[in-house]
Amino acid sequence: MSGDGGAVGSAAGPVTATAAAYDARAAEYVAHLGALEQMAGEDRTLITRWRDAIRGPMLDVGCGPGHWTALLAAGGREVLGVDVSAEMISSARVRWETPKFRRADAEGLPVPTASRGGVLAWYSLIHLPPERLPTGLAEISRVLAPGGSLLLGFFRGEAGERFEHAVTPAWYWSPEMLEELLAEAGFAVEEGHARHDPGSRPHGAMVARRR
Template sequence: MGNESTRAAYRTHAAEYTRILGSVEDMHELDQQRIRRWASGIDGQMIDAGCGPGHWTNYLHQRNSTIEGIDLVPEFIESARARFPDVPFRVGSFRDMDFPDKTLHGVLSWYSLIHIPPDEVPMALEEFARVLAPRGQLLLGFFDGPPGTPFQHAVTTAYYWSTEHMGHLLAEAGFRVLEIDMRQDPGKRPHAAITATVR
């Protein structure tokens, strides 16, 4: 499942996805608290990598974060720009980000790695580490489960990761894990989030 197939799948469902999941008010309150708390400790340029409809980017922009949203899907970026005209958005891949080395202070990757084939996840994490300044922070959200196991997501194939295995991949990419959060909502897939800093 490469960039193009993921992009194509989300282009087909972009309007529906935005309608159902494109508002922070529809997100879990604990996720709002977690993202808000993480961003409050960052002073400097941030990106929302794989921003989708842009709701989290706008959420942090409204709280005075210096943030830009990037996403593979042109329809998401077009919609985000129309809905949140004061927030910068652009089409781009976080597998090869157009930022100089060590220039960002925060990277939010909220469920944006879930469609990447397991053998490509280390490259994405290394790219996050490349663009982050020393002590820059990454907040990573994903579905908790057997590492690298595929499941049928509503849009296209996605993969589970355990916090232990993701922590190992982060360490190999040059990160130090600061915090791990897990949540199991009734009838939902288990959620996990890891905050990490560049060593």
């Protein structure tokens, strides 16, 4: 499997398909990608550094089995993890007493407007088709307070090109196109990161500030 953080999908059709695909392979996913020790060191460093700069509650969109959510919550920070997969949420709740976890998707986040200081969307929005990604970004923008920060992980490639992810179909994004879409949703990109590990797809990450 690829090293993504979890699953989100749209409100009709793709949510059901994405959730069902991750439900069916949840145990396998947790075994292969459910612990921080299995994640790339560069990712752990980036997410930890980003977390430490956040002020206020955080939201982990597409939290999967909750390992990144738990990292965000270290030190008693307030974090909610959401995912469309009921099996992923069940696994997260068993493995972690805190933080809290809830089943939800990126286009209907269960938190009030402007209530979050930071949102992590780590390789989860890759499952939103191109025509639905702006809606997901707008919803993340809605829940972030002005000045709040988004850390977004994705696979770099031809913008909007579909590929066969190990669990369920996903889409590549170019940094240039993502920056345009983020600007339309009210964000200013502050950092860009890229790496290409042997035998894997090109990785990308962006830190964007809610204007």
